[in-house]
Amino acid sequence: MKSIKEIAEILSLDLSERELGDPYFSDSDYQSYPLNKKNFHQINSANSNRKIAFVDGGNQEILPSPIYSVQLNRIYFSIFKNNKRFLLQSGIPQRIDFLSYTSSKLEDKNIFFETKIRPVKDKFNEFLPDERDLYTKAREENVDAGTQAGMDRMASMARRFAEWKIAEKVIDLELESGDIILRDGSLQTGHQNEYKYVEKAFRKAMEKDVIFTGLSKTCRLTTDTQVSLIDSIQRLVEDSNIKYDKWCYYPVARSKEKNREHNAVIMVVKLNKHAHTAFRFEIFKEQADTMSEKEIFEIVSCIADYSRDIKVPGYPYGLIEADLWARVKNEEMEGYKTKLYSELSRMGLWSRTNPLIKIINTHEKLDGQ
Amino acid sequence: MNKRGQIIGGGLKDIIIREKTGENLELGELLIVESASKAANKNIRDYSILQIKDIEYRSQAPQSTHELLSGMELEGYNPDLGFMEPELTNYVLGRAKSLLHVQENNNENEKDKKPGYITKSPKRLPDFFSPIRSIEKSDLKFLEPENIENSIYLGDLRSGSTTKEDVKVYIDLIKSLTHHILIPATTGRGKSNLVRVMLWSILDSEGAGILVLDPHNEYYGDNVRKGLRNHPKKDEKLEYYSPDSNNESAQTLAINIKKIRPNHFSGIGGFSSAQKEAMRMFYNKYGENWIKEVAKGKDKQTLKMLGINETTADVLKRKIETKLGICSISDIYYPDGKCTYKSNLFIGGDSGLSTINDIIEALENGKIVIIDSSKLSDFEELFVGSIISSNIFNRYKRYNSVDLKSKPVISIVIEEAPRVLGKDALESHGGNNIYGTIAREGRKFKIGLIAITQLSSVIPRPILANMNTKIILGNEMSLERSAIIDSASQDLSDDNRIIASLDKGEAIVSSVFTRFAIPIYTPEFEKFVDEYIQKMPKEPEIEGETELIG
Numbered sequence: 031m032k033s034i035k036e037i038a039e040i041l042s043l044d045l046s047e048r049e050l051g052d053p054y055f056s057d058s059d060y061q062s063y064p065l066n067k068k069n070f071h072q073i074n075s076a077n078s079n080r081k082i083a084f085v086d087g088g089n090q091e092i093l094p095s096p097i098y099s100v101q102l103n104r105i106y107f108s109i110f111k112n113n114k115r116f117l118l119q120s121g122i123p124q125r126i127d128f129l130s131y132t133s134s135k136l137e138d139k140n141i142f143f144e145t146k147i148r149p150v151k152d153k154f155n156e157f158l159p160d161e162r163d164l165y166t167k168a169r170e171e172n173v174d175a176g177t178q179a180g181m182d183r184m185a186s187m188a189r190r191f192a193e194w195k196i197a198e199k200v201i202d203l204e205l206e207s208g209d210i211i212l213r214d215g216s217l218q219t220g221h222q223n224e225y226k227y228v229e230k231a232f233r234k235a236m237e238k239d240v241i242f243t244g245l246s247k248t249c250r251l252t253t254d255t256q257v258s259l260i261d262s263i264q265r266l267v268e269d270s271n272i273k274y275d276k277w278c279y280y281p282v283a284r285s286k287e288k289n290r291e292h293n294a295v296i297m298v299v300k301l302n303k304h305a306h307t308a309f310r311f312e313i314f315k316e317q318a319d320t321m322s323e324k325e326i327f328e329i330v331s332c333i334a335d336y337s338r339d340i341k342v343p344g345y346p347y348g349l350i351e352a353d354l355w356a357r358v359k360n361e362e363m364e365g366y367k368t369k370l371y372s373e374l375s376r377m378g379l380w381s382r383t384n385p386l387i388k389i390i391n392t393h394e395k396l397d398g399q
Numbered sequence: 400m401n402k403r404g405q406i407i408g409g410g411l412k413d414i415i416i417r418e419k420t421g422e423n424l425e426l427g428e429l430l431i432v433e434s435a436s437k438a439a440n441k442n443i444r445d446y447s448i449l450q451i452k453d454i455e456y457r458s459q460a461p462q463s464t465h466e467l468l469s470g471m472e473l474e475g476y477n478p479d480l481g482f483m484e485p486e487l488t489n490y491v492l493g494r495a496k497s498l499l500h501v502q503e504n505n506n507e508n509e510k511d512k513k514p515g516y517i518t519k520s521p522k523r524l525p526d527f528f529s530p531i532r533s534i535e536k537s538d539l540k541f542l543e544p545e546n547i548e549n550s551i552y553l554g555d556l557r558s559g560s561t562t563k564e565d566v567k568v569y570i571d572l573i574k575s576l577t578h579h580i581l582i583p584a585t586t587g588r589g590k591s592n593l594v595r596v597m598l599w600s601i602l603d604s605e606g607a608g609i610l611v612l613d614p615h616n617e618y619y620g621d622n623v624r625k626g627l628r629n630h631p632k633k634d635e636k637l638e639y640y641s642p643d644s645n646n647e648s649a650q651t652l653a654i655n656i657k658k659i660r661p662n663h664f665s666g667i668g669g670f671s672s673a674q675k676e677a678m679r680m681f682y683n684k685y686g687e688n689w690i691k692e693v694a695k696g697k698d699k700q701t702l703k704m705l706g707i708n709e710t711t712a713d714v715l716k717r718k719i720e721t722k723l724g725i726c727s728i729s730d731i732y733y734p735d736g737k738c739t740y741k742s743n744l745f746i747g748g749d750s751g752l753s754t755i756n757d758i759i760e761a762l763e764n765g766k767i768v769i770i771d772s773s774k775l776s777d778f779e780e781l782f783v784g785s786i787i788s789s790n791i792f793n794r795y796k797r798y799n800s801v802d803l804k805s806k807p808v809i810s811i812v813i814e815e816a817p818r819v820l821g822k823d824a825l826e827s828h829g830g831n832n833i834y835g836t837i838a839r840e841g842r843k844f845k846i847g848l849i850a851i852t853q854l855s856s857v858i859p860r861p862i863l864a865n866m867n868t869k870i871i872l873g874n875e876m877s878l879e880r881s882a883i884i885d886s887a888s889q890d891l892s893d894d895n896r897i898i899a900s901l902d903k904g905e906a907i908v909s910s911v912f913t914r915f916a917i918p919i920y921t922p923e924f925e926k927f928v929d930e931y932i933q934k935m936p937k938e939p940e941i942e943g944e945t946e947l948i949g
Contacts, residue, residue, distance in 0.1 A: 113483065114484075115484065275479070303478075303479055304478065304480055336483065338479060338481060338483065339481070339482060339483040340460065340464055340478075340480040340481060340482060341459075341482075343480050347483035347484070351484075
């Protein structure tokens, strides 16, 4: 097809013209470091006795509409030590499911979002966020209220808050000095009140001397020449003739003191010789600042030791497993949907909710044609 | 509880079990799943017996990943990759069949009573996600016979390749023998050993007389090999006949030809209808001397009077000569001809007149009679069996029901059964023989067969189906396995591979008298006898007489 060929040529030209550049952050709350081959550090086996807790969460919409969203949320964590699963000591539930109802309201010409949450089991209650923290102004959240994208983002708030809260509990009840907690994703906050939960989790980590880290499956960071940061660093490996099987590129950037939304040292890591890509990796800045480079690389080594599973080489096994258990699958949604729909029907509300669902569903129906 | 695995899906015929790592489930293994729903009632134990029918590898990782990893390792790439928690990623699934549902009632209010068992064909599934464990002796108490004296020991329960020596498997003596037993197997799978163990057990029982036609002379035993002669009850319950007059252990098997009747040849020896007709004409005319007269030969005139074709008479004479070894010579002293007997088996004069009767009496007295047929031809062996069987059949047939009830069941052990029960044997030369008759109607008169064969497929289906107990040993031939499976008392349609993989001594007992097809291992006869004798109570030693002095 001619158009495809032409687009491919444009893409090729664009890529070849771009220089690698240096890490770029649009706001001034980061100190970034120019790309330099001296920042590559070889990662060896750690031979460490540390426990590592892996945390991930997932959510899916049961009842969609432009003005409200009912979601099934799930948080999962597991702990490993010496490459073996570590049995939990505290009785804390390893997987927590809860339902959330997010809706938008107009008050004094402002649009607000509120979220009600209900645990699937009562014993999960203590691990869930405060509903008051889930009440927030659309403007402050910087979302386009009334759109499905905006609703999706707000509906995921409860799950994110719960992830931090559970991380805090895991540190408190299961981990000891020198252990590591690794959450799926960045350590950056995404919502107005999220910093409360993040700070609590970080304080608990400081208190117990547990290293708080995050690994992002995807990274949208770029360089100042608008090349993908991960891609730039990987190309630098080739250009600099770096022969390390496993490496840590450190530092990429560190957040500044005033940055309340993100408190981390950012680096890029390749955790296995056979990894198809490198990942963005972060350590809670206040901890990283007290650590020597050697200590930082040892933390990376510990995580690299868990990144040998052939299912996803170079990605920590604990996060593969956490993703599996935290993911809300379509087939389980059906059960919840049926129960909720029949309950709404029993209460005589189905005739009012059904048209709203149809508005959203039309997209899916067209996609299925 | 030693958890071997967990039920994760399937149906009654195909319950899927995830094996616990390292538990190594085996084909044919018996497993127990307890019912949680009944656990509330502590007096009732409710469980199902499952049997593994197939085992396969499974993995959470795609096959291509395995192939890649294997390639890296094989080609020496030192991949630094593998499976974290391999026991969760790669595992084994077993497919099992639900064999039996058991309810054990231990009601405390009935302390004096033994636990009661209700066994049912499985009609519902065990609880989803239930753990499974190995079978134990206590799970099989319902198999224990009420009266061991009226049972035949077949072997020990087998679960996969593990023999449960503490769980003995018996079948009811009277029922199983009258309803016939089939022992199908290829050579070297332990048929003779099984029969020897069974016969040994029958010597301990009451109520059965067994005629054993022993073409390899392997059941009685000798100075080198153990046999039934080593049984403590051999003097009262065992008789041994051999045509070999040098065999000192045996009574001489000699049958006076006066005891032979035309019907004894029925379906045996390949006689045509005309020849059989001629036999009857001779018998009608000459009575018990009819064979002698056939051997002497008759002139045309006499044959015409008898209504027998001259050629038919010639062929009959020749066949009698070759098959029974009887011929006639005429000389000046015996112008009418004198019979000579080539073998010691079929004789004239006054000898051997009581042999058949003696054997029948022994059988009627509940003894085992072994006939060493190792030196007999095929025909001679089957013919001797036919004479004895016909006589006993006719005798039992004449008993009224009250008398018959008090008589022991009689069973005839016949090796290479298709010789007399095969389609060819039953369909050619006009037909049925006494063995076929017994297979079809012997049950009514308490007479049965223990038929041993390598080729079940040549036995007609109705007869195969009439063999209500089948002790199935290993068989490599697919056609044979199909014939056995199709006529088994239990649904063995999934057992094809299990039967093919049976090792020497391993068998499956499929019977209308067992609640499920029971896997067994029959111990080696010599070892079995040694242990039996060791366990026997020792007779107290008689102290030397005290001599009184003074």
